Structure formats: structure tokens, C-alpha cells
Amino acid sequence: MAKKKQHKQKHPASLLIGLIILLGLAFAGVQLPDFLNDFLLPGNTKPTSQKTTQAPSSQSGDNPGPIEHGDATFTQEEMKDNKKGWIHYGEYDQFDRPTTAEALITPAMIGTGTGAKQDIRPPGFISGTDPNNHSRGHLIGRQLGGSGEDPKNLVTLYQNPVNTPFMTKYENMVRKAADNGETIRYRVKPIYEGDIGMPTAVQMEGKGLNKHTKINFNVTIENKK
Known part of the structure; x- marks a missing residue:
């Protein structure tokens, strides 16, 4: 076998x-x-291969960024073109705070504004250095012809991210349209709470007069870091 x-x-x-x-x-x-x-x-x-997802870091801290509300709210009367550019600063409120800035931005106005005078201290302003991070913020931006010598055009804003890059983003949009020959109706309004000198937010509106304009915005930017 x-x-x-x-x-x-x-x-x-x-x-x-x-x-x-x-x-x-x-x-x-x-x-x-x-x-x-x-x-x-x-x-x-104990998990050995599970990935931990961390929330993305915020460049602007607690500030949510511009809050969009759709189209600008100008009336037909406010949108009438008088051919000449102009800027009007509203009167102070009962607490001596700037209230509003209205403008009709034309190509000729671009780059004609002035920087903020250092001896002007808008309500609530402490210092531009850390940790305050304050700026003498133009309502009508310097690049759009806004004055830095008229206290009615200056409010206390956090330099970063409110003054820049958030407000600058919309100012650049208006400037670009004006550089391309457009005329833009424009308004910036600080929003306050109680008698606090520093605005809690800023509302920005812009609308081009050109029939095919791409400028038509209404945003609120919270004044926080």
C-alpha cells in the first residue's frame, strides 16, 4: 500500500x-x-483610523462678514441723475455721532478724497494699535472722493476686518464701475445702539445708473473683530 x-x-x-x-x-x-x-x-x-475634522479657522474672528439684503433701496427720486457728482454728509444725532453719507459717484470723483486727519477722534475712538484695532473709518471712502477732514464722514471702525477687507470690497466695486464710465448712487449709514459712540454695524448701498450696470447691492457689515 x-x-x-x-x-x-x-x-x-x-x-x-x-x-x-x-x-x-x-x-x-x-x-x-x-x-x-x-x-x-x-x-x-479607541479608534485608530478615524479622522478628526476641525472647523476651519476664521480669518475675521467673530465677524460673520458682509450680510447681503438684496437690491439697494433707493427711490426713483433718489436715482435721478443730475449729471454732476456730489457728496452730502448728514447732521450729527443727539449724541454728536455721524449719521449718514449720501453720494452720486462719477468717474471724475475717483481718487479725489483725502486721508483721515489724525487729530479727529470719532466717537468711541481709542487707538489704532492693538488691542483696540480702531480706525477713523470713512463713510464715503477716500478713493471715491470722501473727505477725511470732515468729522461727519468719519466713524470708529475696527480696521480689520471691517474697514478692510469688508468695506473696501464694495468700495472697490464702485470704483471699478466708475473707472469704466458709470455713475453710481451710493449711501453708507452707521448703525448705533443706545448712546454708544462706536457703531455696531455699517449699512452700505450702491446702484449704478447705467441700464446694464452690475452694481446693485445692500449689505450690512457688523462692526466687530
Whole structure:
């Protein structure tokens, strides 16, 4: 009778040594494949391959950024073109705070404004240095012809991110349209709470007079870091 072919048996000692090594690596904190972790450490509930998703960091801290409200709210009367550009600053309120700035921005007005005078301290202004981060913020921006010498055009804003980049974004839009020959009806209004000197927000509206204009916005920007 023919003898049955015998298969070589694997050495159990080698398997035992391998398991001991893997166990040692697992307890040492070396990340192993999930199926090996489940086999070697069935009682281990600590996830080994789950990714932790962190919320994206905010460039502007607690400020949510411009809040859009749709189209500008100018009336037909307010949109009448008198051909000449103009700027009008509203009177102070009962707490001596600037109230509004209205304008008709024409190409000729671009770049004719002035920087904020350092001896003007708008209500609520402390310092431009950290931690205050205050700016003498133009209601009608300098690049649009706004005065930095008329206190009625200056309010206390956080330089970053309110004055820039948020307000600057819309000022740049208006400037670009004016550079392309458009005339834009424009309004900026500070919003206050109680008798606090520093505005809590700024509302910006702009609408081009050109039939095919792309300028038509109404946004609120909170005055916070």
C-alpha cells in the first residue's frame, strides 16, 4: 500500500513569536491595520483610523462678514441723475455721532478724497494699535472722493476686518464701475445702539445708473473683530 504524502507542519513557535511582536507594537502605540487591531486587541475601543475634522479657522474672528439684503433701496427720486457728482454728509444725532453719507459717484470723483486727519477722534475712538484695532473709518471712502477732514464722514471702525477687507470690497466695486464710465448712487449709514459712540454695524448701498450696470447691492457689515 502506498504511503500517504505527509505535509510539513508550520512551526507553532514561529507563529507565537510573531504574535508576541505584533502585540508589543500595538501596546507601544504603533498604528496597525484595523483588522489586526481588532484581532489582537478586541477590547480596545479607541479608534485608530478615524479622522478628526476641525472647523476651519476664521480669518475675521467673530465677524460673520458682509450680510447681503438684496437690491439697494433707493427711490426713483433718489436715482435721478443730475449729471454732476456730489457728496452730502448728514447732521450729527443727539449724541454728536455721524449719521449718514449720501453720494452720486462719477468717474471724475475717483481718487479725489483725502486721508483721515489724525487729530479727529470719532466717537468711541481709542487707538489704532492693538488691542483696540480702531480706525477713523470713512463713510464715503477716500478713493471715491470722501473727505477725511470732515468729522461727519468719519466713524470708529475696527480696521480689520471691517474697514478692510469688508468695506473696501464694495468700495472697490464702485470704483471699478466708475473707472469704466458709470455713475453710481451710493449711501453708507452707521448703525448705533443706545448712546454708544462706536457703531455696531455699517449699512452700505450702491446702484449704478447705467441700464446694464452690475452694481446693485445692500449689505450690512457688523462692526466687530
